Amino acid sequence: MLKRVHFPSSPLPYLLVAPQLAITLIFFIWPASQAMYQSFLIEDAFGLGSEFVWFENFQVLWEDSHYHAAFWRTAVFSVLVAALSMGFALILAGFAQRVVRGAMFYRTLLIWPYAIAPVLAGALWVFMFNPTLGILTYFLKHLGITWNHYLNGGQAMTLVILAAAWKQVAYNFLFYLAAMQSIPNSVIEAAAIDGAGPGRRFWTIIFPLISPTTFFLLVINMVYAFFETFGIIHAVTQGGPGSSTTILVYKVFNDGFVGLDLGGSAAQSVILMVLVIAMTVVQFRYVERKVEY
Amino acid sequence: MVENRPLANFITHLVLVLGVIAIALPIWITFVAATHDEIRMAQAPLPLWPGNQLWINLKQTLFGTGLSGTETAPVWLMLFNSLSMALMISLGKIAISLLSAFAIVYFKFPFRMTCFWMIFITLMLPVEVRILPTFEVVANLGMLNSYWGLSIPLIASATATFMFRQVFLTVPDEMLESARIDGAGPMRFFWDILLPLSRTNIAALFVILFIFGWNQYLWPLLITTDTSMTTIVMSIKQMLEAAEQSPQWNIIMTTALLAMIPPIFVVISMQKLFVQGLTETDK
Structure with a gap:
């Protein structure tokens, strides 16, 4: 933690940490504690005063069927985004690590989407699925499927899942490829001498050896799906049609900034904070220790 | 490769090529849309091969009036705003985390662990969960x-501080001992030894943070009401809304293309640093 050889105490270190501490206090700790405090308040209808109500906001959420629906929707959404992007990335990385020459070439072609903002990913996909003009809509029509994500909630969900997963494939691919390339060649060769084919080697050796990466990526992808996909939903579906794509982070924004239900929105923020902290703790504790080798 | 199997090799390349096509398709469609004129882009089926209107679209998007019927800032100004925000966020983060990591690793002072934990907490709180306050x-x-409002609230982050802390911990103690014997004070040691030693880490982190800053969406959306402060990434939403009335897809997709070229250029041209930065900051 601290260097064995270090400088003696002086005012200097305080000056050095001051900028970061000031920003942390003003823009992180103060707002987070404000959110917590606000979650115990209910504002009156005219915004003139507020009343301290303890856990009433949470109780309202607990009984609110819309919130329950948003919660499960978020769970399904994030699991599907994580599964789709990680599965696709695993397949690609599994084949890419077989290529001796050209692995870097494929990597260069596959990492582009990482650089693209979620909202842009949404714009690209919504263009391809445009109900009247989109290229994929055109092909789907020939298959007998009518696509209109403005009317069909299931199709809207499919669209945001595809856009969110597409953007994340690049990230997962990089981590899987790096993990696979760090497996010693001798292990793979030994299995090959024993007569294991490429598929067998992948499932019995490579896949178990990279399981720490899989767990790490699972947490990262869940956090990504929970928060960073806000841009996609905000730009592409606005949580609709109806509320078929309203996930938790979009609901916090919508109830707070559009609906001006400050207490309810703050209570939702607090629940999200607890979820993020839980995921971070899982990542630090569970994932690093209990993975089977 | 362990053994030679022609069929397996063929399948390997086939799957990878199909994967590349699937990943590249949305970007290709965007590029194609930016090379056709407005009339062609309003007829289904849309083209799959580029046309010859790219320069005209680029000129109209960058310096023209943009989309008809919308009041947005000129695209060149939005690109400039995005660039300023991305640079302020990335350089600011690097500067303040270098200093605080230096203080935490190399000094013993009261409340050192308190400072450390206060910074650590920010690792857990994405901006989305505390937007209102x-x-x-x-x-x-x-x-x-x-620009201050756009960048400063996003500058504090524990990840960069943690990365520099890891880097500083690997610097051998003899470095500091010999520097002190030669009479160097703390800041001299920081400038002349620590900074040059962590040069590649700084560059790698810069690539990641530049992309992070450029791609910000929710925060700029909330705090900019003046159209002259809008960033290119947030303008896409207004354009998609306008597209429902007058679909000028050639202009919209040219704007989208302009919004993604800078970060893609950074990732591809500094690929090695990018991969290094990604695996170091997140693990």
Whole structure:
């Protein structure tokens, strides 16, 4: 933690940490504690005063069927985004690590989407699925499927899942490829001498050896799906049609900034904070220790 | 490769090529849309091969009036705003985390662990979960519609501090001992030894943070009400809304292309640093 050889105490270190501490206090700790405090308040209808109500906001959420629906929707959404992007990335990385020459070439072609903002990913996909003009809509029509994500909630969900997963494939691919390339060649060769084919080697050796990466990526992808996909939903579906794509982070924004239900929105923020902290703790504790080798 | 199997090799390349096509398709469609004129882009089926209107579209998007019927800032100004925000966020983060990591690793002072934990907490709180109160703070400080308001609340992050802490911990103790014997003070040691030693880490982190800054969406959306402060990434939403009335897909997709070229260029041209930065900051 601290260097064995270090400088003696002086005012200097305080000056050095001051900028970061000031920003942390003003823009992180103060707002987070404000959110917590606000979650115990209910504002009156005219915004003139507020009343301290303890856990009433949470109780309202607990009984609110819309919130329950948003919660499960978020769970399904994030699991599907994580599964789709990680599965696709695993397949690609599994084949890419077989290529001796050209692995870097494929990597260069596959990492582009990482650089693209979620909202842009949404714009690209919504263009391809445009109900009247989109290229994929055109092909789907020939298959007998009518696509209109403005009317069909299931199709809207499919669209945001595809856009969110597409953007994340690049990230997962990089981590899987790096993990696979760090497996010693001798292990793979030994299995090959024993007569294991490429598929067998992948499932019995490579896949178990990279399981720490899989767990790490699972947490990262869940956090990504929970928060960073806000841009996609905000730009592409606005949580609709109806509320078929309203996930938790979009609901916090919508109830707070559009609906001006400050207490309810703050209570939702607090629940999200607890979820993020839980995921971070899982990542630090569970994932690093209990993975089977 | 362990053994030679022609069929397996063929399948390997086939799968990878199909994967590349699937990943590249949305970007290709965007590029194609930016090379056709408005009339062609309003007829289904849309083209799959580029046309010859790219320069005209680029000129109209960058310096023209943009989309008809919308009041947005000129695209060149939005690109400039995005660039300023991305640079301020990435350079600011690097500067303040270098200093605080230096203090935490190389000095013994009261409340050192308190400082460490306060920074550590920010690792857990994405801006999305505390938007309302943060917005109030920024509004009270009068930083709405300014570059400061766009960048400073996003500057504090524990990840960069942690990375530099790891880097500094690997610097051998003899470095500091010999520097002190030669009479160097703390800041001299920082400038002349620590900074040059962590040069590649700084560059790698810069690539990641530049992309992070450029791609910000929710925060700029909330704190900029003045159209002259909008960033290119947030303008896409307004354009998609306008597209429902007058679909000028050639202009919209040219704007989208302009919004993704800078970060893609950074990732591809500094690929090695990018991969290094990604695996170091997140693990």
